[in-house]
Amino acid sequence: MSDSKDAAFGAKHDHIFLGDGHEKNERKTWAVIGLCSAMMVLEIVGGSLFGSLALVADGLHMSTHAGAMLIAALAYTYARKHATDSRFVFGTGKLGDLAGFTSAIVLAMIALLIGYEAVSRFLSPIPIHFGEAIPIAVLGLFVNIASVWLLSGGSHGHSHGHNHGHGHDEHPHQEEAQNILAPAGAFAVSIYEDGVPPVFRITPATENPRLSPLGVLITTVRPNGTRQVFTLADRGGYLESTQRIPEPHAFKATVQLSDGDYEIEFEEHEHRDEAHDATTRDHNIRSAYVHVIADAAVSVLAIIGLVLARAFGWLWMDPLAGVIGALVIGNWSYGLMRDTGAILLDMSSDQRTAENVRHAIEDGGDKVVDLHVWRVGPGHMSAVVSVSTNKSQHDSRFFHALLERIKGLSHVTVEVQPAHVSR
Structure with missing residues (x-):
């Protein structure tokens, strides 16, 4: 037989998986609707009267x-x-x-429309009233x-992500080092995770240290x-743990060296990386942000095009x-369609x-026999895991307690089966 149990960590089993800033983002979005609607009318009318495709395109895009x-x-x-409707599983x-x-x-369709109109204007240029068109384009940019x-709340507190192709790390992927002063020398113990799963590193802090991986152990004790x-293994100049460190990185640790044991402690720090962004990013506010950023870019291009056309006659x-x-x-x-799709x-992000x-x-x-992890909301991950064990005390409650400490894991279903049962 299998032993199954379902629990919703952090959601009190009510399946509410909304983002932390849900209501705030809702208010900001309504505020921008009025502003964009007013400017939309002005740009479309002004661009039509003064013959500027870029200005009309800007107004259409703002629409x-x-x-x-x-x-x-x-x-x-x-x-x-x-949020509490039981029809939403x-x-x-x-x-x-x-x-x-x-x-x-919608963004893709308007991009095709702007491209089509631009090609048409290449083939059939029309006069442009620069004196009227340029001020409206500047107003649109403002x-x-x-x-x-408004969407950012006057700050950069949310991650909008425009698929720039680079990370936005705000700090190195290494926890603050804990120093050990031993008879063999001074050593720095840190959690290293720069592009690799998190591992312990012991690095010499003085010259000519005498440190061998033989007999060196690190034992962590978590709050529960x-x-x-x-x-640890010798990596050439430093020691590195052969096992990765599970989240969260908040625990006390004992470093066992040949000359004695040394107590250190690590505290959990926020990590800003692509995996974290994929889990916590609110794609609804991101889509709104991309719309206004795209329109700002079109406004800048419209102004540049109008100014150069007026100065040099380059229609x-x-x-x-x-x-x-x-x-x-x-x-x-x-980029937005790829991420939201x-x-x-339910791709594993x-x-x-x-x-x-x-x-x-x-x-x-x-042993994990089967594992599925997917996102159910901004900052909320769900997991279904099937575990094979030969330890009678390792029931579903044991594994729920074990997984509850993993940050961002809000809903977990565990199936436990005896090791001799085959799937």
């Missing part, structure tokens, strides 16, 4: 903002009001991702900047009393600005959490 913001705002409101946390995917499609500020022993600069804007918007649309299809679950179980001698 999609009003619609996109409405989609985002309604998604926030609906998700909040139906895993809550309404993914509704924002659905809204983000919809907004990405409105976009104001919208960006769980102990784990780590062996082709105006439609060229539209082409560039279409490419930029299309790229951001693809992956979540809607956080391998780090999956590995934490696997190691938390297997480091204790049990």
Whole structure:
């Protein structure tokens, strides 16, 4: 027989998996709707009267903002009001991702429209009234900047992610080193995780240290009393643990050297990496943010195109600005569609959490037979795990207590089966 139990960590089994800033983001989105709607009318009318494709494109794109913001705002409101609706098996946390995917499609369509109109203007240029068009484009840029500020709450507290292709790490992936002063010399003990699973490192802090991995052990003791022993290997100049360290990194540790034991302590720190962003990012507010950032980019391009066309008579600069804007918007649309689509299809976006679950179980001698980890809302991961064990005391409650310390794991279903049972 198998022993199964379901629990929702952090959600008190009510399956509410909304992001931490859900209501705040909802209010910010409604505020931007009014601002974008007013500017949309001004730019479309002004661009049509004064013959600027880039300005009309800017206004058309801003018109999609009003619609996109409405989609985002309604998604926030609906998700909040139906968060406890039992018809949603895993809550309404993914509704924002659905809204983000919809907004990405709208972005892609408007990029195609701008590109089509730009090519048409290349083939059939029309006169532009620069004196009227340029001030409106500048005003549009100011409105976009104001919208960006409103959505960010006057800060950069959320992760909008524009698929720039680089990380946004705010600190090194290494915990503050704990120093040990031993007869053989001074050593720094740290948790290293720069591009690798977290491991212990013991690095000499003085010249000519005498340290061999033989007999060196690190034993961690977590707040719940769980102990784990780590062996170390020589990596050439420093020692490194052969086992990875499960999350969270908050525990006391005993470093056993040949001349005695040394007590140290580590505290958990926030980590900002791509895996963390994939788990916690609110794609609904991200889609709204991408819309206004894209419109700001089109506004800048419109101003540049209009100024150069006026100064040098390069009328082709105006439609060229539209082409560039279409490419930029299309790229951001693809990134948003890719990320939200992956979540809607339950693709595993956080391998780090999956590995934490696997190691938390297997480091204790049990075996993970089947494991599925997926996102159910911003900052909330769900896991279904099947465990094979030959230890009678390791029931589902044991494994729930073991996995409860993994940050971001909000809902867990555990199946436990005797080791001799085959699947």
